[in-house]
Amino acid sequence: SQQGEEDPQALSIQEGENATMNxxxxxxxxxxxxYRQNSxxxxxxxxxxxxxxREKHSGRLRVTLDTSKKSSSLLITASRAADTASYxxxxxxNFGNEKLxxxxxxxxxxxx
Amino acid sequence: xxxxxxxxxxxVTQMGQEVILRCVPISNHLYFYWYRQILGQKVEFLVSFYxxxxxxxxxxxxxxxxxxxxxxxxxxxxxxxxxxEDSAMYFCASSVGLAVLEQFFGPGTRLTVL
Numbered sequence: 001s002q003q004g005e006e007d008p009q010a011l012s013i014q015e016g017e018n019a020t021m022n023x024x025x026x027x028x029x030x031x032x033x034x035y036r037q038n039s040x041x042x043x044x045x046x047x048x049x050x051x052x053x054r055e056k057h058s059g060r061l062r063v064t065l066d067t068s069k070k071s072s073s074l075l076i077t078a079s080r081a082a083d084t085a086s087y088x089x090x091x092x093x094n095f096g097n098e099k100l101x102x103x104x105x106x107x108x109x110x111x112x
Numbered sequence: 113x114x115x116x117x118x119x120x121x122x123x124v125t126q127m128g129q130e131v132i133l134r135c136v137p138i139s140n141h142l143y144f145y146w147y148r149q150i151l152g153q154k155v156e157f158l159v160s161f162y163x164x165x166x167x168x169x170x171x172x173x174x175x176x177x178x179x180x181x182x183x184x185x186x187x188x189x190x191x192x193x194x195x196x197e198d199s200a201m202y203f204c205a206s207s208v209g210l211a212v213l214e215q216f217f218g219p220g221t222r223l224t225v226l
Binding site: 030040041043044045050089092097102104 | 143144147150154155156157160163167168170199203205207209214215216217218219220
């Protein structure tokens with residue numbers, strides 16, 4: 001798989017349910033960031049988790065990072081219709097470069 | 113809340129023409145980036161810029177591309193002679209840098225090359 005692969009590719013859930021998206025990557029990282037993109041629009045930064053962190057919370061978002069498995073998950077609790085969007089993970093590398101490598105994204109649809 | 117802005121939101125050009133995409137990064141940020149996203153594909157890194165010079169560039173960023181920070185606020189991406197395959201959404205991003213690593217993205221410029 002490529003650096004930054006999310007699964008599932010698409011997810012549809014009922015409003016109020018929790019949504020979990022996963023991201024796997026191949027190389028060592030310094031940090032992993034999650035972004036949201038509404039259709040055809042810009043990327044909204046959601047949360048950053050560093051390689052020495054295992055879990056981070058921000059409002060209804062919970063991100064975990066398992067560096068031994070090279071994977072991360074994004075949990076959105078109590079989903080709302082406005083959460084409908086594509087979600088991407090993005091990783092840097094640990095060679096001091098700032099460039100982000102993005103995953104393929106999960107398309108989340110919240111059904112009212 | 114401060115945000116990255118980009119102009120224009122949509123640019124249509126003929127193949128072979130030069131285009132300049134403009135960005136105003138967040139004012140206290142030191143690192144600037146351009147990414148692009150071809151329709152239906154991943155977001156791809158193009159170039160990073162720090163201290164008035166390119167710090168890293170991808171294979172995509174060939175001689176047809178250039179970046180500039182002409183003054184204290186603007187950051188531009190120039191494509192010298194556009195090709196059909198340059199059609200994409202172009203995103204500018206900025207970060208404070210050093211220990212503050214979050215990259216904040218602008219809304220994008222949709223470039224259509226005819």
